[in-house]
Amino acid sequence: MLNIGCHLSSSKGYAAMGKIAVSIQASTFQFFTRNPRGARAKALDPADIAVFLEYAREHGIEKILAHAPYTLNGASADEHIRQFAADTMADDLKRMEYTPGNCYNFHPGSHTGQGTEAGIAHIASMLNGILRPGQSTTVLLETMAGKGSEIGREFEELREILDRVELSDHMGVCLDTCHVWDGGYDIVNRLDEVLDRFDRIIGLKRLKAVHLNDSMNPLGARKDRHAKIGQGCIGLEAMVRIINHPALRSLPFYLETPNELEGYGQEIRLLRERYV
Ligand code: FE
Ligand code: FE
Ligand code: ZN
Numbered sequence: 001m002l003n004i005g006c007h008l009s010s011s012k013g014y015a016a017m018g019k020i021a022v023s024i025q026a027s028t029f030q031f032f033t034r035n036p037r038g039a040r041a042k043a044l045d046p047a048d049i050a051v052f053l054e055y056a057r058e059h060g061i062e063k064i065l066a067h068a069p070y071t072l073n074g075a076s077a078d079e080h081i082r083q084f085a086a087d088t089m090a091d092d093l094k095r096m097e098y099t100p101g102n103c104y105n106f107h108p109g110s111h112t113g114q115g116t117e118a119g120i121a122h123i124a125s126m127l128n129g130i131l132r133p134g135q136s137t138t139v140l141l142e143t144m145a146g147k148g149s150e151i152g153r154e155f156e157e158l159r160e161i162l163d164r165v166e167l168s169d170h171m172g173v174c175l176d177t178c179h180v181w182d183g184g185y186d187i188v189n190r191l192d193e194v195l196d197r198f199d200r201i202i203g204l205k206r207l208k209a210v211h212l213n214d215s216m217n218p219l220g221a222r223k224d225r226h227a228k229i230g231q232g233c234i235g236l237e238a239m240v241r242i243i244n245h246p247a248l249r250s251l252p253f254y255l256e257t258p259n260e261l262e263g264y265g266q267e268i269r270l271l272r273e274r275y276v
Contacts, residue, residue: 001241002275003062004212005029006255008263013045014052014099022059024265025272030065030254033092033104038069041091049098065140065174065209065254066096068106074126075109075151076121077217083123085109090130094139100136103208105174108141108152119151124164132168140174140208145182145224153183153222155201162202173202176211176256177242178227181234184220188238195247204247212239212253212271228257231265240274249275 005026033042072085102153111119146153216225230236
């Protein structure tokens with residue numbers, strides 16, 4: 001069965017997210033660990049988590065995906081900004097252990113003028129400071145569109161980060177279809193080639209999740225503006241090939257399309273119909 005869900009608001013807690021996911025026939029979901037702008041996190045409620053874990057078991061929700069605030073920048077030239085990213089992510093990883101065995105995705109960061117090499121070194125040293133040998137959470141680097149000074153557009157950049165992380169068994173990658181398309185990887189006409197390249201440079205073993213988004217912009221635009229499935233430059237047929245591809249079809253897919261709940265439900269239904 002297609003393992004698919006969408007991004008949900010975490011403001012009402014885990015049990016509420018589980019119920020909303022099931023109501024739109026999702027088998028997983030993504031959520032922000034805290035306000036996406038990076039403010040303080042709400043205290044975890046152990047009762048809410050216990051209800052969620054039981055509900056998830058009953059309804060076949062296997063794994064969920066947490067997303068770090070997208071304003072964090074562990075690659076910044078500013079030491080205080082880097083420290084804030086490290087502290088926030090370390091706190092998130094502690095909290096993730098209350099729902100063990102899930103994934104935590106983050107944007108590698110922007111080098112803000114220092115150059116890619118320096119940015120990569122900062123990201124790796126942050127990860128080396130916060131990963132713990134006993135953790136059950138896998139930390140995912142998200143593939144990025146490459147707008148501004150973003151790191152993570154090229155697969156080689158993600159490889160370099162992974163190479164420098166000591167506990168890299170706790171690391172994986174999340175492929176965002178809008179981002180790789182905007183980053184110049186032609187997943188419409190050359191999906192096999194792109195995935196071969198991913199395998200050679202990063203290794204498909206590292207690929208733990210897919211963000212399934214259409215793009216408002218053409219190949220290589222480096223813009224990062226998500227579109228509804230089938231309403232952007234990637235198109236429905238390419239999305240159908242992606243969810244059915246042998247290298248991808250058993251991964252969890254997460255919609256981050258510009259939708260309310262009803263629209264997400266429609267996209268999930270459509271994609272389930274086209275999964276063979
Ligand atoms: Fe993201
Ligand atoms: Fe994404
Ligand atoms: Zn995006």
